[in-house]
Amino acid sequence: ATYAALKVIELGGTVLTMSDSSGVVLEEDGFTKEQVEHVIHLKTVKRARIKEYTEFSKSAKYTADAKPWGITKAEIALPCATQNEIEEEDMKKLLDKGLKLLSEGANMPTVTKAIHMAKEKDVTFIPAKAANAGGVAVSGLEMTQNSERYQWEFDEVDDKLQSIMKEIHDESLKISEELGHKGDYQLGANAAGFKKVADAMLAQGQAFC
Incomplete structure (x- = not known):
């Protein structure tokens, strides 16, 4: 979540909350890069709890034993911790606070009912298999560096990752449109993933009917 926050700031967005299992901190004017780096x-x-951040920033507001969902008005939610962290009640709060896009930065952090609730309200939903593919992608880049005895700088790895993520985005969007549901990234990512595996199986002469 911390590096997702840095990327949001880099792209000109405003990060309002950060959290861990003990609670949430809110910066009403948005976190700065320096503040995220302190987190x-x-x-x-x-290895401290998020509450200690309030000793660094006097403008921060801490809420113990709380989730970040619905703490304040926000258009984007990035669940990046664990599975099932956004439940139905959390989604109700997010929708009430103006949610427009939910992008999963962890494996299955949103329960199925909450996903349906978001999509019914025309919230753009980016599933983990697409949005959270960066970790696996960078592992692949690491294998390339190891096998070829290369050592890329951070910016070069980031550039390659951005290219991979753009390809995932474009393919998911393209297939969702081909299936008659343009903008449904969940459908597009599922279908794109199935097609990639099926094509590989057929290329190796493996088919199940």
């Missing part, structure tokens, strides 16, 4: 230090170096 990264707290979590990766000090």
Whole structure:
């Protein structure tokens, strides 16, 4: 979640909340890059709880034993922690606060009913198999570096990752349109994933009828 927050800031967005299993911190004017980097230090170096961030930022508001969903008005939600963290009641709060896009940064963080609720309200839903594919993609890039004895700089890896993610986005969107549901990234990603596996199986002479 912390690096997703940095990417949002880099792209000109405003990060309003960050959380862990103990609670949520809110920056009403948005987190700065420096503030997110301090959260990264707290979590990766000090192994501290998110509450300690309030000692660094006097403008932060901490809510214990809470989820970030619906804490404040927001158009985008990025669940990046664990499975089933957005439940039906959480989705109701997000929709009430103006949700327009939900992009999963973890494996299955949104329960099925909540996904249906979002799509019924025309919220753009990006499933984990597409939005969270970056981790697997970078693992592949690491294997390439190891096998070829290369060591790429951060920016080069990021450029390659962006290219991969754009391809995933474009393919999901293209197939959703071909199936008559343009913009349904869940359908597009599912169909694109199936097609890739099926094509590979057929190319190897394996088919199940």
